[in-house]
Amino acid sequence: MVKDLSVSLCGLRLRNPVIPASGTFGFGLELADSMDLNVLGGISLKGTTREARFGNPTPRIAECTAGLINSVGLQNPGIEALVSDKAPALRRIYGGVIIANISGYSVEEYAFNCARADACPAIDILEVNVSCPNVHGGGMAFGTDPQSAAAVTKAVKAVTRKPVFIKLSPNVTDIVSIARACEDAGADGITLINTLLGMRIDIKKRKPVIANKMGGFSGPAVFPLALRMVYQVAHACRIPVMGCGGVARAEDVLEMMMAGATAVQVGAENLRNPTACPEIIGALPALMERLGIDSLQEIIGIVA
Amino acid sequence: MEKRIFTIESNEPVARDTFRLVLRTDAPVAICSGQFVDIAVPGYYLRRPISVSDVLPDGVILYYKVVGEGTLVMSGMVPGDTLELLLPLGAGFHPEKCVSDALLVGGGLGAAPLFLLAKELLAAGKKVTAVLGFKRADEICLAEEYRALGVPVHIATLDGSAGTKGFVTDAIATAQPVFDRFYTCGPLLMMKAVCTTLDAPGEASMEERMGCGAGFCYGCTLQTQSGPRRVCADGPVFDKEEILW
Numbered sequence: 001m002v003k004d005l006s007v008s009l010c011g012l013r014l015r016n017p018v019i020p021a022s023g024t025f026g027f028g029l030e031l032a033d034s035m036d037l038n039v040l041g042g043i044s045l046k047g048t049t050r051e052a053r054f055g056n057p058t059p060r061i062a063e064c065t066a067g068l069i070n071s072v073g074l075q076n077p078g079i080e081a082l083v084s085d086k087a088p089a090l091r092r093i094y095g096g097v098i099i100a101n102i103s104g105y106s107v108e109e110y111a112f113n114c115a116r117a118d119a120c121p122a123i124d125i126l127e128v129n130v131s132c133p134n135v136h137g138g139g140m141a142f143g144t145d146p147q148s149a150a151a152v153t154k155a156v157k158a159v160t161r162k163p164v165f166i167k168l169s170p171n172v173t174d175i176v177s178i179a180r181a182c183e184d185a186g187a188d189g190i191t192l193i194n195t196l197l198g199m200r201i202d203i204k205k206r207k208p209v210i211a212n213k214m215g216g217f218s219g220p221a222v223f224p225l226a227l228r229m230v231y232q233v234a235h236a237c238r239i240p241v242m243g244c245g246g247v248a249r250a251e252d253v254l255e256m257m258m259a260g261a262t263a264v265q266v267g268a269e270n271l272r273n274p275t276a277c278p279e280i281i282g283a284l285p286a287l288m289e290r291l292g293i294d295s296l297q298e299i300i301g302i303v304a
Numbered sequence: 305m306e307k308r309i310f311t312i313e314s315n316e317p318v319a320r321d322t323f324r325l326v327l328r329t330d331a332p333v334a335i336c337s338g339q340f341v342d343i344a345v346p347g348y349y350l351r352r353p354i355s356v357s358d359v360l361p362d363g364v365i366l367y368y369k370v371v372g373e374g375t376l377v378m379s380g381m382v383p384g385d386t387l388e389l390l391l392p393l394g395a396g397f398h399p400e401k402c403v404s405d406a407l408l409v410g411g412g413l414g415a416a417p418l419f420l421l422a423k424e425l426l427a428a429g430k431k432v433t434a435v436l437g438f439k440r441a442d443e444i445c446l447a448e449e450y451r452a453l454g455v456p457v458h459i460a461t462l463d464g465s466a467g468t469k470g471f472v473t474d475a476i477a478t479a480q481p482v483f484d485r486f487y488t489c490g491p492l493l494m495m496k497a498v499c500t501t502l503d504a505p506g507e508a509s510m511e512e513r514m515g516c517g518a519g520f521c522y523g524c525t526l527q528t529q530s531g532p533r534r535v536c537a538d539g540p541v542f543d544k545e546e547i548l549w
Contacts, residue, residue: 026520034305054532059513061523063350075522219349271516272350
């Protein structure tokens with residue numbers, strides 16, 4: 001029997017639930033020559049700020065057991081380049097759901113960037129990043145407190161009609177209260193998790209491996225933690241969840257969906273295997289057959 | 305860029321902590337000097353980027369130094385073992401920009417990618433001189449391979465145990481080679497000295513800790529004269545004027 005991999009997300013149909021996560025897939029264009037992008041359910045673009053940013057000093061990458069730390073620090077060409085160049089260029093070659101990942105240093109900047117992204121027809125969904133651990137005075141500061149997460153949500157909802165997902169940080173004591181605050185402020189969905197703040201030390205040099213000392217840890221090691229948070233938030237909120245964190249195999253996609261995720265983002269795995277997403281998508285039908293699943297939509301949140 | 309399985313034909317120590325790895329695959333390999341491969345080492349999360357020293361019809365020859373746990377595991381692999389590589393990666397050297405005489409300046413394992421460049425330059429009818437610097441005599445590698453191509457090789461060692469005592473710049477001053485373009489690969493400070501003292505157009509192969517190795521994670525960005533550039537995809541080879549030392 002032909003397996004139905006499609007899911008419905010805020011009224012948008014995804015051919016399958018697999019989406020490369022923001023920051024692990026550039027603007028999609030970088031990989032256009034290496035794979036057929038159109039097999040992907042969606043693409044979440046590199047996090048974008050109002051002004052172009054160089055990002056953090058190097059080294060920005062530290063290998064870990066079952067994962068890595070990154071401290072890229074939101075290197076990006078700025079919101080104008082996103083809406084006038086990157087997103088339209090991707091749209092010309094890609095028919096799936098394009099997700100713009102928006103960052104900012106103030107509520108006003110988030111709103112400005114979202115208003116610009118709203119005016120870009122190439123963009124389907126806004127994913128508002130209130131959880132970047134790698135920039136000071138912005139990013140994660142907005143996502144670790146329910147009130148400020150709600151304030152950002154309200155401000156961006158006021159300037160766009162596109163679905164707004166708030167991307168949350170796991171570096172909090174109560175993820176559910178923050179997700180609920182975003183839902184109450186009008187968010188159309190939640191993406192979680194962003195990376196965990198981590199650190200490595202070079203014992204020969206007696207110095208941190210990362211130039212910025214700390215960075216965001218991700219990879220298969222964080223999967224159980226991400227899955228737990230997806231489960232908690234999906235059960236506490238009515239809005240859809242995009243599950244993210246340590247997903248590396250088709251089995252992980254099903255776990256995330258059974259925990260309540262409507263779509264599933266693949267992050268760190270792309271960095272060790274650029275064709276991870278197509279391979280995961282390719283493995284889904286046989287896995288569904290083995291487990292007696294005909295349609296992915298029907299397993300979303302099936303675990304009570 | 306593609307992912308391909310290679311079989312180890314040989315993996316032998318050739319100098320202090322330095323291994324020569326010959327890999328074969330089942331189809332033709334196309335890769336140019338200065339480009340690199342990204343090797344998945346069993347048990348380690350990220351791949352190891354390693355420059356290509358020579359190309360075989362169906363394989364590659366790499367030199368690597370045991371500097372950490374991943375390369376230590378690699379050094380224990382034996383003929384018949386397989387490795388998964390991403391290749392070809394990066395933007396390499398420009399042999400076509402040399403008019404007639406090229407100078408290659410390598411420091412340590414920097415001699416490896418310059419070897420393939422030497423072959424490309426010779427095939428294009430250019431004259432090639434190599435200046436290779438090492439810490440000490442027991443780290444010298446590839447010098448005989450260059451000489452077998454007919455390339456004059458000038459050695460510098462920091463401790464004077466072989467060739468000129470001192471830096472590659474000292475060996476260049478002694479040898480007085482004729483060149484209209486130079487190419488360098490090695491430690492950052494060595495390349496800085498080479499690029500800021502040699503009065504000719506030149507290219508340097510930069511190094512940085514990489515994430516994806518293929519240009520989409522922005523983990524290895526370098527600030528250059530013309531803005532941020534990814535070492536893995538816009539480089540690793542850059543014109544000397546581009547580099548902000």
